[in-house]
Amino acid sequence: MNANAIATPQDGGARSLRFAALLATYMQSANLPLPNSALRFIQGSLSMTDDQAGWIFTAYLGASAITLPLAQWLAGRFGVKLVYQAAIVLLIVGLWLATAATTPLEFVGARIVQGIASGVLGPLSMGISLETLPPARRPKFGAVFTAVVLLGIATGPTVGGWLSEYHGWRSMFYASIPLSVFIFLVVALLLAEKKAETKPPYDFFGFGTFTLSMIGLQMLLDRGERLDWFASTEIWIEAIAFVLGMYLFVVHVLTTKVHFINKSLLRDRNFVLSTVIFFALGVVLLSTMALTSPMLDEILGYPPVTTGLMTLPRGAGLVGSFILMSRYSDRYDQRLFVAAGIALVAYANWMMLGYSPLMDWSPVAIAGAIQGIGLGILMPSISKVAFNTLDPKLRPEGTGFFNLMRAYGSTLGVAVVQLYFFNNTQAMHMALASNLTPYRAAAHSLVSAPLPALAGLNEMITGQAAFIAVLDQFKILMVVMLVVSPLVVFLRKPVSTN
Structure with missing residues (x-):
């Protein structure tokens, strides 16, 4: 994050802001595996099939992977505070939609909204945390930040399982809403920002073609079994999107100097x-x-x-x-x-x-x-x-x-x-x-069962x-x-x- 994009408070205010950013980091990583231990309850409540249950994770992951590369550009274009607060509001909306879901598609849609917010919150939380630290402490903070992410992934199923067992599966999403409101208020009160002097450039064509390719592949894998693969027109469209997007992205990388991925890497x-x-x-x-x-x-x-x-x-x-x-x-x-x-x-x-x-x-x-x-x-x-x-x-x-x-x-x-x-x-x-045939002695009793x-x-x-x-x-x-x-x-x- 650019240093001139954000002005931070000092002393207690800086610590409070850093705590809120780390709490947001924990929440966005814990929300990914949160439903893991309560899939049976969620499936029964929403009449969700086994293959649809897999979308609970891929929808969140896929949405966050799409918005992750955009976070820094959005912050530079519209301001860190505005984008961060918008992401928190979007997360709250996604959490509420999950509690109100009555069908599998509604629940998966709520997970997509949560994932979109998560992809923005992760890198911006890191940037806000670094800006609240003295320069001498910043190089070692990356390990602390990653440890918080891993802690969220590690404890998410435990928290979700406990809440689901004693308070119903919807409570796992309700519990995150007041924490999100707290983070929003801390950021609103303590985070000041400076708008970037120039609009940051971004390779939208490279990002768009790469994203198109990944979405096509993700949908193909998620929907292929249910739609009998290439017997379905939808699967053909998704396969074409994957191949075309990847082709355009590779050509773009090879033929332009400035693009989504720096060739020097x-x-x-x-x-x-x-x-x-x-x-x-x-x-x-x-x-x-x-x-x-x-x-x-x-x-x-x-x-x-x-x-x-x-x-x-x-x-x-x-x-x-x-x-x-x-x-x-x-x-x-x-x-x-x-x-x-x-x-x-x-x-x-x-x-x-x-x-x-x-x-x-x-x-x-x-x-x-x-x-x-x-x-x-x-x-x-x-x-x-x-x-x-x-x-x-x-x-x-x-x-x-x-x-x-x-x-x-x-x-x-x-x-x-x-x-x-x-x-x-x-x-x-x-x-x-196939072993349960009338010719096997163990299966004789099944004839009249x-x-x-x-x-x-x-x-x-x-x-x-x-x-x-x-x-x-x-x-x-x-x-x-x-x-x-x-x-x-x-x-x-x-x-x-x-």
Whole structure:
């Protein structure tokens, strides 16, 4: 954020403003996985199908990924205070719409509104927080800010599960409204701003074509299974939007000097390879959560409060290892930590392949904690490797692109695992049910079985098929990390900053 875009108060006012900005950061990250532990309640209340439940996460992620690159331009064009307050109001509207939703599409629409606000709040909260700090404290604040983001992601399912269990699922969104009003009032009273002297330029063509491509791909993945893929005109339109948007974007990047992504970023080997690894990290970071909570809640029948609590070991490992790495790892070669983080994440996903319907809580807690530690080691180390060799002039643009790739990794990752989950569930259901034939002794009694008994048997088979499908998705996430692991060998050794 430009220093001349915002004037900040001093002393207590600065601390209050920074607290409000960090609270907004926590809220916008916690709201992403907030419904995770209460999907069964939400689906039952809104008559939502399993594939529509996946849209709860992809709608929020996709909308935030679209507005994330626009946040700085909007702040420079209209003023930080105005844009920030507008984003808070939009978040409140999205929260209220979620509580008032009576159909799946209304709820997904509310999540899109929340995601639009989230994409703006994240980077502007960072800028406001930095402006309230003395210059000497700013370089180390990035780790604090990221820790708050991770804390929100880690505790969101727990908070949502507890509120849903005792106060109904709508209460999780009601609870955020007074906090949002508090943030709005603090910003209104304490944040002063200066309008930018010149209107900042922006590559709307590059941004538009890239966004068109990503929206087309996202919709294709989300809607393809329901519409029987390319038998549907809508899927063809979405596929064309993806291909055309990506083609125009690539041509634009190759043929213009100033555009949405600075080509100079692509000349730094460490930055490019680290961005690919960070994209893979985004795939695993939220996809695991999007699989684990429904597995516990819907398939194994845990209550929402228990489902939420079982995500805490992963969150504790993630936040704890991230903080330790941010403080004490600078004296060592960061590539070693990158390799160690990837290995731990892959190992944790391998442990998840051993989940069983007969297990207790301990395998989930142990595997989650190991994966959280691995992610907490990987995130700061890969960030340091990415920016250590990058020209300081390119770091602001690089930071935006780096985080954008993680966001798209998360939204596409959730869409892909949801897609394969439904396909594999159907395939496994057919494979298991094919053994129930009149020629098998175990199936003889089914010939005269009453309809409720047959329905119960079908439900049991569906549950078994769904559980096997979940394990298959953990295997995909493990493969994703293994595929990017060789890239560590090609990373250059970071320059020591000591």
